[in-house]
Amino acid sequence: MRKIQHTGVIREYDMHAVPVKIGYGFILFLCILMVVLAVFPLVWVTLAGFKDLKEFVSSTSIIPQSFSLKPFATTWSQLGIAKNYLNSMISVVGSVACALIFNGLLGYGIGILKPKGYGVVRKLVMISLLMPATISIVPLFMNIQKIQLGNSFLPLWLSFGANAMYVILFAQFFESLPSSIIEAGRIDGCNQLQTFFRIVLPLSKPICAVVSIFAINAAWSDFLLPYLVLRGADKQTVMVRLFVFSTEQTVNADAMMRSVVFAMIPPIILFFIFQKQLTENTVSAGIKG
């Protein structure tokens, strides 16, 4: 077996010194402590979900008395979470589609086509990156009311088609594509739209994956605009429901913890499927967060 080398500030031969060895042990200890701090709250909330209300408010033990899944099943059916899950799925699918199509095309425009005057658009998009949507949520909500799109998923889907960060991610990626390939498409007689779908998109799977993952997660987690738009109970997503619980205190503390667990399961699954893409591609995208 090949020996794993020290490749950071500490080099391989530093490890011969005893203090460095102790120091390295300490670094490992801190890293493990970090993992515990990152994961413990999740373990705790799951364990808390097994407790009934009486146990939750009075018990001073972190481990529940029983590990029966019944409380989870009861909360799921009593609060009708299945419906909220379905609504969240509807919201997520439409949002991802809009995020890919509209931001992709705009990114294609400022990354490859670069028509006369595109610089203005690029500047505007860059500025919007620093001015997130919460600032203008009031007039945006009024606009949606004015065109009578309240209580519909459509404005939520379309809002994902107007994301400055995704546009910039696409544009940056497209710019890095070899121009000879795109030129070849043009010579073969593709118009600009055909070039996009036949040549650019098939080469852009990595960036589409990244934007999709971010959009899935953002659409799942979003609740401010969905709360304002989806007033009707039949369209509430998981997060809107959770927000209503938290502001109106309509459910007991134990059921609340189980709802939190339900809200976290899909992102955690997504995380484990795509952990590699996520931990490698935060470089440019993470800048915003």
Place this chain on the structure above:
Amino acid sequence: MSGRTGIKTHAKLKSNVQSWLIMLPGLILMTFFVWEPLFESIRMSLYKTRNVELVRFIGLDNFVSVVGKDNFLQALQNTFFYTFWSLLIGFVLPILLAMLIGETTRGKSFFRMAVYLPNMLPGLAVIILWSAFFSGEKSGVLNILLAKVGMQPQSYLTHSDWVIPIIIVIATWKGAGATALIYMAGMSSISPELYEAAAIDGASIWKRIIHIMLPAIRKLAGTLLILQIISVFQIMYEPMVLTKGGPDNASLSLMQLMWQYAFGGSMNYGKASAVAVIVTLILLVMTAIYSFFNRKQSDWD
């Protein structure tokens, strides 16, 4: 000759028009969802509003009335406290995490994964989860842990000096790992030969950190610092959910004040917009500072 250039300019025009048409749907959405609302909030801040209607132009009255209330000064002060605590707790931590993980050999990708995980979780769920942690009851998790070392249970979220740092700790728990990965990317671009050469010259590990690693990430740290300030300045739903701005407005933020004017029952969109415009102005100043520090870098960074 002139005929050929005519065809050329015609083709160029056609290609330009086609390009703009391709960008049009995205531009319409950006206008509707981002750009127009930004201008609209400026306009609305100057009007007396009833529901979604603008009743009449009243100049700066909304601003005067909003700023004149006690809760505005409190919210402004709190927002700066949020920023201060966020820098104190959340700025250096990701750099330390990145340095620690960067030195590990086995398990590096596992550590990266684990610290990134909280960033994937929905912010609202995270806040509710932590509210149970800091609960003042005996069954609050922190109190359970404190009882184990023989300490009395404390009431955390009703303590006006503690709420803001606690909210920042929660936000840092969620975000620090993701920021650490950005720093790790920055550190991985340092050539290993540099360390190798420094080591041969007899530079100690500390010297290598101070003279090679830290200068290499200085620019990145500057950018992330400004972005962190801009983002924490807009903190809103965390105090809204965790403390409702309490106790006694001790955790009320500016953006939360905006939300209260608009959706807290009174539906005063004009005053809400006035608060939004004030926040935007402060952010603009910060953005100007950001681009000032950033001006030597390439367009995209």
